[in-house]
Amino acid sequence: MTARNILFIMCDQLRFDYLGCTGHPTLETPNIDALAARGVRFDRAYVQSPICGPSRMSFYTGRYVRSHGSTWNGSPLRVGEMTLGEHLAPLGVRSVLCGKTHMVADRAGMARLGIAPDSVIGARVAECGFEVWERFDGLYPSRGRRRPENYNAYLRARGYDDENPWETWANSAEGDDGEVLSGWLLGHNDRPARVAEPDSETPWTTSRAIEFIDETEGPWCLHLSYIKPHWPYVVPEPYASMYGPEDVPPPVRSEAERRDAHPVLAGFQQHRVSRAFSDEAVRRKVIPAYMGLIRQIDDQIGRLMAHLDSRGLTEDTLIVFTSDHGDYLGDHWLGEKELFHDASVRIPLIVVDPDRAADVTRGTVSETLVEAIDLVPTFVDWYEGEVASHILEGHSLLPALRGADQTPRAAVFSEYDYAFRLTRRTLGQEIADSRLIMVFDGRWKMIHAVGFPPMLYDLDADPDELHDLGRDPDHAAVRTRLCELLLDWATRHHNRVTRSDAEIEAASTREFDAGIWIGFIDEDDVAEAERDGHGGN
Incomplete structure (x- = not known):
């Protein structure tokens, strides 16, 4: 039997609606659209936290944030949490990383248990259970903590002679007089990156993934995790010139959102990045670059799919394309992500099951409520393993991919710990109380905010989420019902993981x-x- 493989592709900060197949008016993504035509596009997929680290830890553990405990970027995933690699290893599958995880190891826990970081077990624990082919988180400039040394070595070998060419070439532009302009500064994002396009991050990461595929016999689960279109929003030519201010959709926001904002929303609207993206001049510089980064990813997906075809691997490879969260881009007077409007918490999710049993659903769009934690059980199911339901809190998508009727979940849940953010201090919140939880039943979205009234949106009547009904007396019954869903979810077993049913x-x-x-x-x-x-x- 031919070895089965999984290609698990994740973008960083890619909005659900910035693809051709999800309806963007001018951004063309023919290669990602082709994946949707070959598989199922899950149109209502949500992450378990609208920020990189916690979201990814839920993707990799198949568990809610309150279960795995990594509540914000830089909060380690504690030793003992089972990850994707540990679920697949008993099935004879290598789980391999090429790109970003945002994983922070629980080094204190490892020291307490006597686990050496340079041991085989220590290395796996420190990397979310992945065997590292290429870890490339990016993000760190010259004053940062960790630089992408392998990529920097590649750039230097290509003639980009600098201490940190990732920053000065791949994520910097050039001024009219040849000066280096930092891509971190939003005012420079309408200029192209200095690096030649074939040497930029996305093609290089794709090349590293192709090298793994060519050098490896299956079965494998390759996590190809791009660091774009996450900031710095700077892209090389020809992508820098593909889109202009005329391609920038108008922001989804209203004056009422600022005039009568929920205290937590008002706090985030005052963050520096939110004030910047509230300026239309900034949006017109940044969003064309964001679109160019996405189009570059799409072209690399095309390159990768052609390579799978040439190697005869397409018919034996389950392909997933998704993102770890979205990007406000000025919607709701916000920048970045972190809150629970669809622009932030809803993600693109395309799954291509090559099995003939999935022919009945090819090219369809599913309205089923899906969570990021559904992927690990899907992968275990793909390899015909037994899903550890006492550990994994999601549900396999394989039956839905193969046309089986499934009882839809009552709601999806997402959590956010804003203790690390300026809003916590401006609101005078205790660290322990700086928590938000979203419950969404497919129509009504409620955000529970400790110490404040809830936020509530009716996505049937108000799909843009402009009208907060959290304090409206006419919707008290809806809030009560959603609170009951939230209580039911919160009181389930989340940590009985050492004994199976x-x-x-x-x-x-x-x-x-x-x-x-x-x-x-x-x-x-x-x-x-x-x-x-x-x-x-």
Whole structure:
């Protein structure tokens, strides 16, 4: 039997609606659209946290943020949390990283348990269970903590002679007099990156993935994780000139959102990045570059798919295309991500199942509510493994891909810890109380905010989420019902991960079978329990 593989592609900060197949009016993404035509596009997919680190830890563990405990960027994933690699290893599958994870290792926990970081186990624990082919988080300029040294070495070998060419060439533009202009500064994002396009981050990461595919026999799960279109929003030619201010959609926002904003929303609207993206001149410089970065990714997806075809791997490879969260780009007077409007928390999700059983759904769009935590059980299911339902909190998408009717989930949930952000201080919130939880049932989206009234949006009547009904007395019954959904979710088992349901079932008569007869009166009582099979109950 030919080895089965998984190609798990993730973009960073790609909005759900910035693709041709999701309806963008001018941005063309023919190669990603072709994936949607070959598979299923899940139109209502949501992340478990609208920020990189926690979202990715949920993708990689198949568990909610409150379960795995990594609540913000830089908060380590604690030792002992099972990750994708650990679920697939018993099935004989290598889980390999090429790109970004935003993983921060629990080095204190590793030291406490005597796990050496340079040991095989230590290396896997430090990298989300992945075998690292190429870790490339980007993000760090010359004053930063970690530079992309492999990519920098590549650039230097190509003649980009600088201490940190990732910053000065790949993420910088050039002024009229030849001066280097930092791509971190939004006012420079309408200029092209200094690096030649074939040497920029996205093609280089694709090349590294192709090298892995060419050098490796399956089965493998390759996590190809691009660092774009995440900021710095700077892209080389020809992509820098593909789109202009005329391609920038008008922002989705209203004056009422600022005039009568929920306290938490008002706090985030005052962040520096939100004030910048509230300026239309900034949007007109940044968004064309953001679109160019996406178009570059699309072209590299085309290159990658052609390579799979040439290697004869397409018919044996499950392909997933998604993002870790979105980008406000000025919508709702916000920049970045972090809150729960669809621009931030909703993601593109395309799954291509090459099995003939999936022919019945090819090219379809699913309205089923889907969560990021559904991918790990889907991958286990693809390899015909047993999904550890006491650990994994999502549901396999394989039945939906193959046309089976599934009982839809009642709601999706997402969490955010804003203790690290300026808003917490401006609101005078305690660190422990700086929590937001979204519950969305497919129509009504409520955001529970500790210490404040909830936010509530009716996406049927108000798809742009402009009218907060969280304090409207006419919608008290809706809020009560969503609070009940939230309470039901919050009180489920989230951390009984060491004993499976089957083990618990088998243990239910263990004491009785061992002669520990608690509550029985005499021998006849015991004999009756044995006959009825009720021992121990």
